Amino acid sequence: MKSPSFRPWPVVSDAMGGVVHVAVVHDPIGTAELIARVQHAGIGAVSLFLGTVRDLNDGRAVSGMEYEAYMGMADSELRAIAGEPCASDPGLVVAVEHRVGTLAIGDVSVAIACAHAHRAPAMDAARYIIDELKRRVPIWKQEHYLDGERVWIDPTAPARTPA
Amino acid sequence: MKSPSFRPWPVVSDAMGGVVHVAVVHDPIGTAELIARVQHAGIGAVSLFLGTVRDLNDGRAVSGMEYEAYMGMADSELRAIAGEPCASDPGLVVAVEHRVGTLAIGDVSVAIACAHAHRAPAMDAARYIIDELKRRVPIWKQEHYLDGERVWIDPTAPARTPA
Amino acid sequence: MTTSNSNHAGIPVLLFASYADAFGARTVQVPVSAPCRASVLVDAMRVMPGGARLPEVPLLAVNQTWIDLDAVVQPGDEVALIPPVAGG
Amino acid sequence: MTTSNSNHAGIPVLLFASYADAFGARTVQVPVSAPCRASVLVDAMRVMPGGARLPEVPLLAVNQTWIDLDAVVQPGDEVALIPPVAGG
Numbered sequence: 001m002k003s004p005s006f007r008p009w010p011v012v013s014d015a016m017g018g019v020v021h022v023a024v025v026h027d028p029i030g031t032a033e034l035i036a037r038v039q040h041a042g043i044g045a046v047s048l049f050l051g052t053v054r055d056l057n058d059g060r061a062v063s064g065m066e067y068e069a070y071m072g073m074a075d076s077e078l079r080a081i082a083g084e085p086c087a088s089d090p091g092l093v094v095a096v097e098h099r100v101g102t103l104a105i106g107d108v109s110v111a112i113a114c115a116h117a118h119r120a121p122a123m124d125a126a127r128y129i130i131d132e133l134k135r136r137v138p139i140w141k142q143e144h145y146l147d148g149e150r151v152w153i154d155p156t157a158p159a160r161t162p163a
Numbered sequence: 164m165k166s167p168s169f170r171p172w173p174v175v176s177d178a179m180g181g182v183v184h185v186a187v188v189h190d191p192i193g194t195a196e197l198i199a200r201v202q203h204a205g206i207g208a209v210s211l212f213l214g215t216v217r218d219l220n221d222g223r224a225v226s227g228m229e230y231e232a233y234m235g236m237a238d239s240e241l242r243a244i245a246g247e248p249c250a251s252d253p254g255l256v257v258a259v260e261h262r263v264g265t266l267a268i269g270d271v272s273v274a275i276a277c278a279h280a281h282r283a284p285a286m287d288a289a290r291y292i293i294d295e296l297k298r299r300v301p302i303w304k305q306e307h308y309l310d311g312e313r314v315w316i317d318p319t320a321p322a323r324t325p326a
Numbered sequence: 327m328t329t330s331n332s333n334h335a336g337i338p339v340l341l342f343a344s345y346a347d348a349f350g351a352r353t354v355q356v357p358v359s360a361p362c363r364a365s366v367l368v369d370a371m372r373v374m375p376g377g378a379r380l381p382e383v384p385l386l387a388v389n390q391t392w393i394d395l396d397a398v399v400q401p402g403d404e405v406a407l408i409p410p411v412a413g414g
Numbered sequence: 415m416t417t418s419n420s421n422h423a424g425i426p427v428l429l430f431a432s433y434a435d436a437f438g439a440r441t442v443q444v445p446v447s448a449p450c451r452a453s454v455l456v457d458a459m460r461v462m463p464g465g466a467r468l469p470e471v472p473l474l475a476v477n478q479t480w481i482d483l484d485a486v487v488q489p490g491d492e493v494a495l496i497p498p499v500a501g502g
Binding site for chain 1: 194195198202203204205206207208209210211213214215217218219268269280282289290
C-alpha cells in the first residue's frame with residue numbers, strides 16, 4: 001500500500017472510472033500495485049479477490065499448477081468482463097491480472113481489484129468478475145499431483161467428490 | 164505478497180482456520196501483511212476488503228478524518244464479529260485491522276482479509292464482517308472539511324443526499 | 327470491590343466522540359446510586375449539561391458488552407454511553 | 415487475403431491444453447474448405463487422431479470471439495477449438 005505508485009493522489013474525486021488495467025502475465029502478480037491502480041481520492045472501498053494455488057483438490061495432493069491461456073483472446077475476454085459492471089456504474093474502477101505458466105502452492109493465479117466510493121458496488125463487481133472469468137475466459141490449468149500425474153482441470157466433468 | 168512472513172507454508176492444508184488476527188491500530192495498516200496472515204497451503208481464495216478515506220462525503224469536500232474507538236470493546240466486538248462466520252465453517256480464516264487516529268485522504272481505515280479453499284465463503288465472510296462492523300463496533304469518525312468544520316458522522320441521522 | 331467511593335460520587339460513565347464533545351468530558355459522574363436500571367442512569371444524564379444531545383434510545387455498554395436500557399448497572403461496572411457507531 | 419494456400423491445406427485450427435495433448439499438436443490442419451459451417455469443421459476433427467476426445471458440443475472461437483457451431487468460418491479466419499475453461 002505504501003509503494004511509490006500509490007501517491008500522489010489525483011486532486012479530483014470524480015477521476016475517471018472504468019477498467020484501468022487488464023493483463024495476462026507470466027511474472028508474479030503484485031497485489032499492492034494492483035490495489036494502487038484502482039485507488040484515487042474519491043474511493044471509499046476496495047474489494048480485492050485473489051485466487052491462489054492450493055495443495056489439495058478433489059482429495060488429491062497437489063504439488064503445483066500449470067496455467068495456459070489463449071493469450072490474445074484471454075486478454076480481450078477479461079477486458080470485456082471487467083468492463084461489464086463498469087458500463088452501468090461510472091464510479092467503479094477495476095484492475096485485473098491473471099497469471100500463466102508454472103505456479104507453486106500459495107502463488108496468486110488471479111487478482112481482481114475493484115474500487116468505488118461505496119462498498120457494495122466494489123464487492124459486487126469483484127464477485128461478478130471472478131464468476132464470469134471462470135465461465136468465459138480461455139485459460140486452463142493442469143494440476144501436478146505429488147504422485148507425478150498431471151491432469152487438465154475440467155469444471156464440466158462430474159466431480160469425484162462433492163464441491 | 165512476497166514479504167518474508169508469507170513463507171514458508173505450513174505443510175498441511177488442514178491448517179487451523181478461525182480468527183487469526185484482530186487489532187485496532189494507530190499505525191498504517193499493512194495490507195500485504197494482513198493477506199499473509201490468512202494464507203496457508205490449503206487456501207484457494209482470499210477476499211480482502213479495504214475501507215479508505217475519500218475526499219467527498221454528502222457532497223462536501225473532506226480534508227481528512229479522525230477515528231476514535233472505545234479501545235477494549237472495539238477489539239472484542241471486532242473479534243466476536245470475525246468469529247461468527249468462522250463458527251459455522253472451520254475452513255475459514257479471518258484477519259481484521261481497524262485504524263484509529265488522524266487519517267488522510269486515501270488512507271486505509273479498515274482491512275478485512277478472509278481466506279478459504281473456495282471463493283464464495285471467503286467473499287461472503289468479508290461482506291458479513293464489514294456490514295456487522297459498521298453496525299456493532301464502537302468506533303466513530305469525525306470528518307474534517309476543507310472549510311474547517313468538523314462533524315462526527317451519524318449514520319442514524321437523515322442523509323442530506325440520497326445514499 | 328471498592329465501589330463505595332464511586333457510589334458516593336455517583337456512577338462514572340465513559341463518553342466518546344460526539345457525546346464527549348457534548349458533555350465536555352470523557353467521563354462524567356452521574357448522580358445516581360448503583361445498582362440502578364440503565365434507563366434511570368440515562369434519564370439522570372439528560373438533565374446534565376450537554377444531556378439534551380442524547381437520542382431517545384441511546385446505546386449503552388456495561389463492562390464492554392452491549393446492554394438494553396432495562397438492564398441493571400451494578401456497583402463497579404464499567405459503564406459507557408455509546409454514540410451512533412460509524413466505523414469502517 | 416492470401417487464403418488460397420491455407421484452403422488447399424485445409425483450415426488451421428488452434429488447440430490448447432487438453433486438446434493440444436489429445437491431437438499432439440498446437441495447430442492442426444482440418445481437411446475442409448472455407449467457407450464452411452463450424453459444425454462441419456468440428457465433425458471433420460472428430461475423425462482425426464485424437465478427435466474422439468472432443469465433447470458433443472465443443473467450444474469454438476473465431477478471430478478470438480466465441481461463436482456457435484452454426485456460424486460460418488471464412489477463409490483467413492483465426493479458428494480455435496477451446497477446451498472447457500478453468501481459469502481463476
